[in-house]
Structures are given as structure tokens and as C-alpha cells.
Amino acid sequence: MKDFQIPYPGDDPVVNKRKEWLSSRYEPRKIREISDEDIVRLLGHRKPGTAYSSVHPPLDELKEARDPIKELVEPTPGAKAGDRIRYIQFADSRHLAPLPPWMRFRMYGVKLRGFDSLAYSGRTLLEQRERDLDRTAKFLLETEIFDPARVALRSITVHGFSLRLDEDGLMFDARRRYRLNKETGEVEYTKTQQSVPLEQRISVGKPMDEEDLKQIATIYRFGMVSPRDSEELLKVMKRVGELRVLGGLRPDLVDGR
Amino acid sequence: MAVDRTKEHIKWLEETYKVEATDIIDKKLYQHGGTRQSKRKTEYIEYANKIAKERGIPSYDPDHIALELEIGVPLGQRYLEPVKISGTDVFCEYEDLHMLNNAAIQQMIDDIFRTAIVCLDLPHRVLIDRYGFEVTPESINRYLETINHTMVGGAVAQEHMCELHPGLCPDGYVKVFTGDDDVANSLDKRFVIDINREFPEEKAAKLKEGVKRSLWQVSRIPTHALRSMDGGMVHRWNAMGQTMAFISSYHLCAGEAAISDFAYAAKHAQYIWMGTPPFISKARGHNSIVGLPIGYIFDIIQHESAMPEDPIPVSSEGLAMESVLFFQLYYGQMMIGTVGATVAPATFYVNDLYESRGYYLTDWIRKKYGEFASAPMNWDTIHDCAEEATMHCLEEYDIYPLLPEHHWGLIHAIQISISASACAAWATGNSMAAALAAHHSMTLIQKESILRTGWGGQESTHHPAMAIMTSVLLDEGLPVELTGLNVPFRSPFADSQHFTSHGLVAAHEARMDAWALSPVVKVAFADPHLVFNFRRVKETIAKGALREFEPAGERDIIRPAR
Numbered sequence: 001m002k003d004f005q006i007p008y009p010g011d012d013p014v015v016n017k018r019k020e021w022l023s024s025r026y027e028p029r030k031i032r033e034i035s036d037e038d039i040v041r042l043l044g045h046r047k048p049g050t051a052y053s054s055v056h057p058p059l060d061e062l063k064e065a066r067d068p069i070k071e072l073v074e075p076t077p078g079a080k081a082g083d084r085i086r087y088i089q090f091a092d093s094r095h096l097a098p099l100p101p102w103m104r105f106r107m108y109g110v111k112l113r114g115f116d117s118l119a120y121s122g123r124t125l126l127e128q129r130e131r132d133l134d135r136t137a138k139f140l141l142e143t144e145i146f147d148p149a150r151v152a153l154r155s156i157t158v159h160g161f162s163l164r165l166d167e168d169g170l171m172f173d174a175r176r177r178y179r180l181n182k183e184t185g186e187v188e189y190t191k192t193q194q195s196v197p198l199e200q201r202i203s204v205g206k207p208m209d210e211e212d213l214k215q216i217a218t219i220y221r222f223g224m225v226s227p228r229d230s231e232e233l234l235k236v237m238k239r240v241g242e243l244r245v246l247g248g249l250r251p252d253l254v255d256g257r
Numbered sequence: 258m259a260v261d262r263t264k265e266h267i268k269w270l271e272e273t274y275k276v277e278a279t280d281i282i283d284k285k286l287y288q289h290g291g292t293r294q295s296k297r298k299t300e301y302i303e304y305a306n307k308i309a310k311e312r313g314i315p316s317y318d319p320d321h322i323a324l325e326l327e328i329g330v331p332l333g334q335r336y337l338e339p340v341k342i343s344g345t346d347v348f349c350e351y352e353d354l355h356m357l358n359n360a361a362i363q364q365m366i367d368d369i370f371r372t373a374i375v376c377l378d379l380p381h382r383v384l385i386d387r388y389g390f391e392v393t394p395e396s397i398n399r400y401l402e403t404i405n406h407t408m409v410g411g412a413v414a415q416e417h418m419c420e421l422h423p424g425l426c427p428d429g430y431v432k433v434f435t436g437d438d439d440v441a442n443s444l445d446k447r448f449v450i451d452i453n454r455e456f457p458e459e460k461a462a463k464l465k466e467g468v469k470r471s472l473w474q475v476s477r478i479p480t481h482a483l484r485s486m487d488g489g490m491v492h493r494w495n496a497m498g499q500t501m502a503f504i505s506s507y508h509l510c511a512g513e514a515a516i517s518d519f520a521y522a523a524k525h526a527q528y529i530w531m532g533t534p535p536f537i538s539k540a541r542g543h544n545s546i547v548g549l550p551i552g553y554i555f556d557i558i559q560h561e562s563a564m565p566e567d568p569i570p571v572s573s574e575g576l577a578m579e580s581v582l583f584f585q586l587y588y589g590q591m592m593i594g595t596v597g598a599t600v601a602p603a604t605f606y607v608n609d610l611y612e613s614r615g616y617y618l619t620d621w622i623r624k625k626y627g628e629f630a631s632a633p634m635n636w637d638t639i640h641d642c643a644e645e646a647t648m649h650c651l652e653e654y655d656i657y658p659l660l661p662e663h664h665w666g667l668i669h670a671i672q673i674s675i676s677a678s679a680c681a682a683w684a685t686g687n688s689m690a691a692a693l694a695a696h697h698s699m700t701l702i703q704k705e706s707i708l709r710t711g712w713g714g715q716e717s718t719h720h721p722a723m724a725i726m727t728s729v730l731l732d733e734g735l736p737v738e739l740t741g742l743n744v745p746f747r748s749p750f751a752d753s754q755h756f757t758s759h760g761l762v763a764a765h766e767a768r769m770d771a772w773a774l775s776p777v778v779k780v781a782f783a784d785p786h787l788v789f790n791f792r793r794v795k796e797t798i799a800k801g802a803l804r805e806f807e808p809a810g811e812r813d814i815i816r817p818a819r
Contacts, residue, residue: 094654094661095281100708121667121709157330162661162669164283172286174334220706222258222655227706228648237701238640241723245693248724 006110009236014225017218021099021107028143032205039137042153042202044192045086045130052130054082076114078129085116086130088137089193091123091158093150093171096213096221103218104145112136122161123154141204144216148187149207152178155193169207178204258652266610270659273338273348273608278657283336291333292319297352298332338663340607342799343573353802354603356585360808361801364480364789365578366586367810369531369557370488370544373476373495374781376527377433380503381472383522387515390507394443397433397472401448404431404502408476408495413505426479428788428809431498433475434780436468450475455559455783460771467776474499475781480788480810488532489542496524529777536743539591546587547748551758552738552774554579555765557782559792568629568683568766569615574794575762576675577606581798583754587742601668602755605675606795608663614650618680621645630686630767642681643694647673647702667711671752674699678756682763688737689727691760696723696753711752718753721746726757737761738774 006022008015020026037048046053056062059080064070092100099107101119108117108126115136116127128136140146141153149170152160160172168180170187177191181203188201220227227234246253260279262268267278276283292298298319305317323331339348356362377397384390407413409429410421434450435441441449452461452468476495483491503523504511532548534540539547560574580602589597605611619629625641626632632642650673654661664672674695681687681694699710700719710716725746726734735744738761747754765773772779782791788809790797800806 094707094709095658102704102708102710119709121670121711159665162665163335164281164286164658164662166286167282167284169282172283172335174330176287176334219708220651222652227651227702230706233705234644234702237697237705238636241640241693241697241701242636244720244723245727248721249727 004110006106010230010232012225012230014218014220015230015233017216018103021103021218022110024110028139028145030143032142034138034141034202034204036134036138038202039134039141041198042141042189042192043086043088043133043137044155044194044196045133052078052081052083055084056082058082076129076132078132079114081129081131083129083131085127086133087125087127087155088133088140088153089123089125089155089158090140090146091152091154091161091171091173093160093165094122094162095150095165095171096210096217096219097150097161097171098147098213098216098218099145100219107145111139120158123158144208146204147208147213148178148204149180150213153189153193154195156195180207258649258656260656265613266608267613267657267660269341269608270657270663273340274336274659274663276659278659281658283662285336287334289333289336291331294333295337295350295352297350297358298337301352335662340603341609342795342802343577343606343609343612344570344795345799347799347803349799349802351600351603353804354585354798355597355599356581356590359798359801359806360804361789361797361799361806362581362585364801364806364808364810365581365791365794365797366546367480367483367808368477368787368789368791369549369582369782370546371478371480371483371491372531372544372781373478373491374529374531374777375474375476375495375499375523377472377474377523379526380519380523383515383519384503384507387518388507388509394440396507398445398448400502400506401431401433401445403506404474404476404498405448407501407505408498409479413501414511421479422814424814425481425812426809429477429479429482430786431474431476432784432786433472434468435470435472436465437470438465440470440472450780450784452780452783455780455785456771457562460562463771464776464780467772468780473777473781475784477784477787480808481812484810487541488544489534491544492524492528492530495528496520499523529775531778532741533743536745536748539748546582546591547742549582550739550741550774551579551754551761553778554582554758555762555770555773556775556778557791558762558794559783560794561792562766562769564766564769565629567619568763569612569619571766572615572679572683572759572763573606573611575766576611576759577794577798579755579758579762580605583742583758584752587754588750601666601671604664604668604672606798610672611675611679614646614653614676615679617649618646618676619683622680622684626684629683630764630769632684634685634687634690638685639681639690639694639697642684642690643677643697643702646676646680646694647698647706650676651703651706667715667752670699670703670709670711671755673703674752674756675759678760679763682760683767686764686768688757688761688764691764692726692737692757693723695756695760696726699752712750715750715752718746718750722753 003024008019040048101124104124105117105119118125152171157175163172175195178187178189181188185206186203188203190201191197243254270278309316319332322328339350341348381392384392408431409426412418412420432448432450452464478491478494530543532544534543535545535547554575558574560571563570584602632638661669677698678691678695682691696719704710728734742748742754
């Protein structure tokens with residue numbers, strides 16, 4: 001795939017950080033190591049070491065009608081193998097999670113292939129063929145996208161993004177899937193994303209420092225970079241809003257604007 | 258923005274949570290006492306245990322399900338905060354505001370949709386021109402006595418009829434009103450909604466001008482009947498009671514040729530529904546929330562205006578009613594059901610938050626534009642209002658972490674859009690400006706500032722909204738006063754409807770209008786005999802929360818004494 005940059009208006013620390021995530025060239029910092037087996041355990045879709053379930057024979061074995069799109073798009077490994085589609089879902093705290101839902105959603109569009117996603121107010125669902133998802137989950141959990149305190153794996157009972165933090169600075173989780181190990185300073189999952197108890201605790205690393213979170217923040221926030229100061233962005237949004245109304249009512253009203 | 262604990266809503270948050278609103282850490286998280294921190298949930302558990310024992314089938318049992326069977330979420334991990342109903346000193350739990358737990362909320366809905374309004378001019382014209390009868394104050398009074406008998410299931414034409422127990426329908430009755438003082442004064446006062454008495458002089462004059470010399474009849478179909486059937490029968494029920502009363506009091510012949518003209522004139526020709534039938538997947542009859550034109554909201558609420566100084570009291574009453582109708586009833590129960598949506602809509606009428614934010618915005622409007630409803634209706638005004646309201650709210654959510662906890666999930670997004678809507682409405686007095694400001698806030702300013710909006714897919718209704726809402730075509734925008742949940746892009750979610758409706762109420766209040774869509778509906782709901790008090794929406798809901806509201810439609814009289 002060719003390198004590309006999705007355009008975004010403005011020039012301030014927040015916008016510039018967003019632009020990084022909207023560039024195919026940006027490589028997120030890897031800050032922890034989680035074994036492949038532990039990733040599979042956290043996802044909770046199958047046991048480590050077991051085969052992938054498939055919903056159709058490998059594409060190579062399928063006889064399908066000619067479809068020009070198939071000639072243009074290279075199938076992902078999971079699609080080639082006929083894997084079932086599985087999910088991973090993250091809740092991102094409003095208290096400085098690195099990528100809030102819409103940024104996460106847009107980043108998926110830049111970084112991933114063969115996926116479906118949905119951004120809610122506090123969480124973002126991602127679905128892929130299972131072997132593709134394993135690889136994606138590793139990327140998402142080992143890099144700066146994931147802060148163990150302000151980001152969480154949750155397939156159900158997802159609320160908590162807007163609540164205050166617990167006494168260890170962790171985002172609220174009514175299912176208590178994770179806790180801070182005070183001896184190691186690392187956050188450990190004791191349940192899968194579906195909240196099924198794990199046989200062993202899985203460490204996902206230390207919470208990021210508050211200052212680091214501020215440095216990589218992609219949101220405007222009073223006390224940091226105020227949204228009132230995002231002049232160019234606000235100007236573009238006004239234009240988008242106006243054109244949307246005028247174009248919907250009478251497309252000729254858009255001419256020359 | 259500096260921390261300001263004197264702000265009403267911040268003060269109430271701190272009092273109800275018993276912590277500082279600026280704290281980002283909840284030191285007692287996971288230790289708030291589970292379900293037992295809630296008096297209501299404790300009551301539910303005990304009651305459900307009794308039911309389960311009596312019937313032998315398990316019932317509501319959250320602790321057993323979550324803690325023993327380890328299924329689902331253990332409730333009460335966070336603090337379940339009490340709330341103060343805005344404008345009152347009543348504190349309650351959100352549980353008390355679930356519409357099925359609150360008799361006042363149910364009665365609000367019932368009182369709106371059990372209302373049948375019909376103009377008597379045409380039937381009177383038929384009586385005079387076709388039959389050659391005289392219609393006089395005396396004949397009208399006789400008719401009104403008769404219809405107050407037939408409307409609650411009394412027979413007048415045939416003997417082999419079973420009649421209704423009056424104890425089941427004390428809330429069923431009929432009244433009339435007119436814009437002609439002479440006619441109104443000539444009628445039996447017991448049956449008249451007196452415009453001069455129910456409205457301030459200036460508004461009464463405007464309403465009388467709107468109603469003109471016509472004589473309108475308002476029938477209140479018994480709540481018991483509405484709840485046993487649905488809104489679709491209200492028109493029929495009124496038609497039957499009315500025709501029987503006319504036939505009997507004017508000694509008409511049942512079956513003569515003229516009666517078909519008369520029946521059409523009396524029952525259908527000038528009849529006002531409170532709502533058109535819903536779209537097919539919500540299929541019900543007329544008089545359903547889905548078909549309620551939002552202009553009626555301003556007409557139904559009767560709170561005293563504080564304009565030209567202050568548009569907030571009436572706007573706030575409208576907001577409480579809209580939250581109940583569109584969010585709790587339609588979205589929460591008709592679309593979702595069971596737990597539905599209670600907390601989200603209730604946040605709009607608790608802890609004086611709307612009012613507190615509103616006073617910041619009205620001050621801003623005065624400084625920027627001078628008087629209310631005086632700002633030019635142009636893009637600059639819409640954008641400036643949307644931006645100021647959105648930024649002010651976003652700033653509060655950043656400074657007081659207790660606030661986003663109180664407004665979990667999507668609520669903050671709708672709260673912000675409601676503020677944007679109100680701000681543009683008060684500034685311009687234009688309901689379209691209000692709706693555009695709200696959509697602009699949600700889809701563009703909020704989304705690009707904090708990269709969040711609402712529940713999955715929800716945002717999708719706001720993007721097309723901007724592109725089609727200025728159309729007046731039936732399936733697209735419609736004039737704002739006529740729009741409602743039957744317009745396709747407004748039906749999937751409640752919030753788009755919610756803040757469009759709110760902008761309408763706020764705009765008409767800013768313009769000091771006597772009514773928004775219908776002077777007839779405005780007067781019909783000024784009736785002091787209604788069970789729900791439309792002059793005091795929030796106060797009446799608070800009564801319901803305290804279990805002090807006496808609803809209609811009870812069946813006590815026909816069930817065994819306990």
C-alpha cells in the first residue's frame with residue numbers, strides 16, 4: 001500500500017498529534033510485550049494453541065463467480081483461510097485516554113485492513129477475521145495506544161469512561177476485570193474481555209505517567225489546549241455545516257461558496 | 258473558567274455526592290454498598306422475594322444473579338447518587354423517575370393523549386340550517402350536561418346498555434371554550450375553560466384572537482379507558498359520547514338522512530387529534546407520542562412566563578416534558594422497554610443544571626445581542642450560539658470530573674446540544690436556528706473537540722438532519738412546529754427530536770408567543786381540572802417521585818379490598 005496522509009485542518013499540538021495518527025507512515029511506540037498466548041487469553045475467543053474456527057473453506061478452494069473487486073483487493077490472511085469474524089472492544093476514559101473513540105476509529109481506517117468498527121461515546125468495537133484480529137490485538141495492546149489505567153478491554157458492561165478514577169488511578173469497571181498490582185506497579189487482568197475469570201493473571205504493564213498522557217493527547221481540553229483556540233478547525237467546521245445545510249436544501253446554493 | 262462552587266448545579270452535585278466536584282478520584286469506588294446503598298433497590302429486592310415465594314417463580318433478584326450466579330454486573334459498584342428535581346426541594350432516587358415507577362409521569366402522558374378536541378361550529382350550523390333548530394346558550398348547556406353523562410359511559414338512547422361505574426372514571430368530563438366573551442359568559446360556568454381567567458391579559462387577548470368566535474369542545478376520555486385500549490380510540494369514544502348527547506339533547510331522529518351529515522359534522526369535520534398515527538413498525542392509532550407535532554409541546558405547558566426578563570422558567574418546564582415524552586416514553590419504553598432510559602432523560606430536569614447553564618447563556622445573549630429574540634437569523638448567529646454553549650459546557654465537564662460521572666455515556670453530548678439549541682433559540686426566537694445550532698454542536702464542534710459523540714450509530718441521524726431539515730417536505734424536515742417522530746430521521750433515536758423540540762419551546766418563549774402551533778390546544782390544556790398539573794410539570798413529577806401524586810384510572814373500586 002502506498003503511503004498516505006488524511007488531511008486535517010489546523011496547526012496546534014492537538015491537531016498535529018491527530019495528523020500523526022492519520023498518516024500511514026506513523027509507527028506507534030511499542031512500550032510493552034505481551035505474549036501471543038496471553039493475547040488470545042484476554043480476547044477470550046478460543047484457547048491458546050487451538051485451531052481457528054472457520055466459516056467457509058479457504059478462498060483458494062472456493063469456486064466463486066468472477067468479481068472484479070476480488071482482483072483489486074488482496075484478501076487478508078484470515079479471509080484467505082476462511083476464519084470466523086471475532087471482536088475486540090476498548091473503552092477509552094475521557095480522562096486522557098490516548099485515542100478517544102473517533103480517533104481510534106479513524107486510526108483503524110489508516111492502519112488496518114479487512115475490519116469493521118463502530119465508535120460509541122466511550123468505547124470502540126473492532127471486528128476482523130480471527131487470525132487478523134490476533135495480530136491487531138497485539139499491536140493495539142503493546143503500543144502507546146493502550147494505557148493500562150485509562151484504556152480497558154471490555155466486551156460487555158462497558159460504561160466507565162466518564163466516571164472518576166479509582167484510588168489507583170484506574171478507569172472504573174463494574175466487572176473488575178483488572179487491578180493494580182501494588183508491588184509491581186503493573187495492571188493485571190484477572191478476567192477476559194467478556195469478564196470470564198482467567199486461570200492466571202495477565203500483566204499489561206504500568207500505567208503511563210500523567211504528563212506523558214498529556215503529551216500524546218489527541219483531544220482539546222481546557223487547561224491543556226483549549227478547543228476555543230482551535231480557530232482553523234472551528235472555521236472549517238462552520239463551512240462544512242453551512243454547505244451541508246445548503247447542499248441538502250438546494251445544491252445550487254453551494255455554487256461559488 | 259475558574260472553579261465556581263456557587264453554581265447551582267455544582268453545589269447540588271457536591272451535596273448529593275458528598276465530595277468535591279473537582280476530584281478526579283473516587284476513593285470509595287467499589288465500596289459504596291452495592292444494591293443496598295439504594296433504598297429503592299432494597300425495597301425492590303424485598304418485594305420481589307415476597308412475590309417469588311407467593312407464585313413459586315423467581316423474580317427480580319440482582320444480587321443473586323450477579324454475586325451468586327456470577328452473571329451480569331453487580332449493581333452499585335459506583336455511587337448511586339440521589340438527585341434534586343429542578344425548581345423544587347424534592348430529592349429522590351433516579352428509580353423514582355422511571356416512568357413506570359412514577360404515577361405523575363404516566364398521568365402526564367395519559368392527560369395529553371386522552372384529550373379529544375372538536376369544534377362545535379359545524380354541527381351547530383347543521384342543526385340550524387339543515388334541521389331548522391335553534392342553538393342557544395340554554396340548548397348548549399343542556400347538551401353539555403348530557404355529554405358529561407354520556408362521556409363517562411352513561412346511556413341516553415337505549416335501555417339495554419351496561420354503563421360504566423362512575424368511580425372508574427371521575428376524570429372523564431367535557432368542557433368548552435371560545436374567543437367570544439359574550440358567548441362564554443352566557444354558558445354554564447361549570448363547563449367553560451375561561452381564557453380570561455387562565456391567562457394573563459395580553460396572552461388572553463392573543464389567544465381569543467386565535468380561537469375567534471368558534472366554540473370548541475374538549476373531552477377528557479377517562480384514563481381508565483385510554484389505558485385499557487390506546488390513543489386510537491379517543492376519537493371514537495368522543496364521537497360516540499358526543500353524538501348520543503347531541504341526538505338526545507336536540508331530539509334528533511336516530512337514522513334519518515340528515516343524521517349522516519350531522520354525524521360527520523359533529524364527529525370528524527373539525528376534530529383535532531393530539532397526534533397522527535405512527536409509522537408502521539410502531540403501529541398504533543392516533544394520539545400516540547410518535548405523531549405528536551412538537552409545536553404542541555409549547556402549547557400544552559402552562560407555566561407562567563417570566564418574559565421579557567427571563568425565558569428559562571418556561572423553557573425548563575418544556576424540557577422536562579420533552580424529556581419524558583420523547584426520551585423516557587418513546588425511546589426508553591416504546592423503543593427499548595424494561596430498564597429503558599430513565600437516567601439520561603432525567604438529567605435534564607434535575608439538580609438545576611439546565612437553569613444554571615441557562616443563566617450563563619442568557620447573560621451572554623444580553624451582552625452580545627441585547628434583547629432576547631433580537632439576534633439576526635444568519636449563520637454567524639447560529640455558529641456563535643452553538644460555539645459558546647458547547648465550549649461553556651465542555652469546559653465544565655473538564656473542570657468538574659463529577660459532572661461527566663453524573664452525565665455518563667451519551668448524556669453529556671445531548672446536554673451540550675440542548676444548551677446550544679436553547680442559546681440559539683433565546684437569541685433569535687427562531688426554532689430552526691435552534692435545531693441547526695444543536696446539530697452543528699453535536700456533529701461538528703463536539704465531535705472534533707473531544708472525539709466523542711454518542712451511542713453507536715446515533716450520530717448518524719444528526720448528519721442527514723442538517724442536510725434535510727430545512728426542507729418542508731413531509732418525509733424530510735417539515736416546518737419545525739409540525740415535525741415529530743414520524744419524520745424518518747427523527748425516529749431512530751430520541752435526542753434529535755429532543756433538542757429540536759426544546760429549541761422550539763425556547764424560541765417561542767423568547768418571542769413571548771401566546772402559542773406555537775395551535776391556540777386551541779393551548780387553551781384546552783389550561784383546564785384546571787386536568788389530573789396532571791401542566792402549570793407545574795417538574796413539581797408534579799416530584800410529587801410522583803415522592804409517591805404523593807394521586808393518578809386517575811385506578812381500578813380500586815372493582816377489585817377486592819385489601
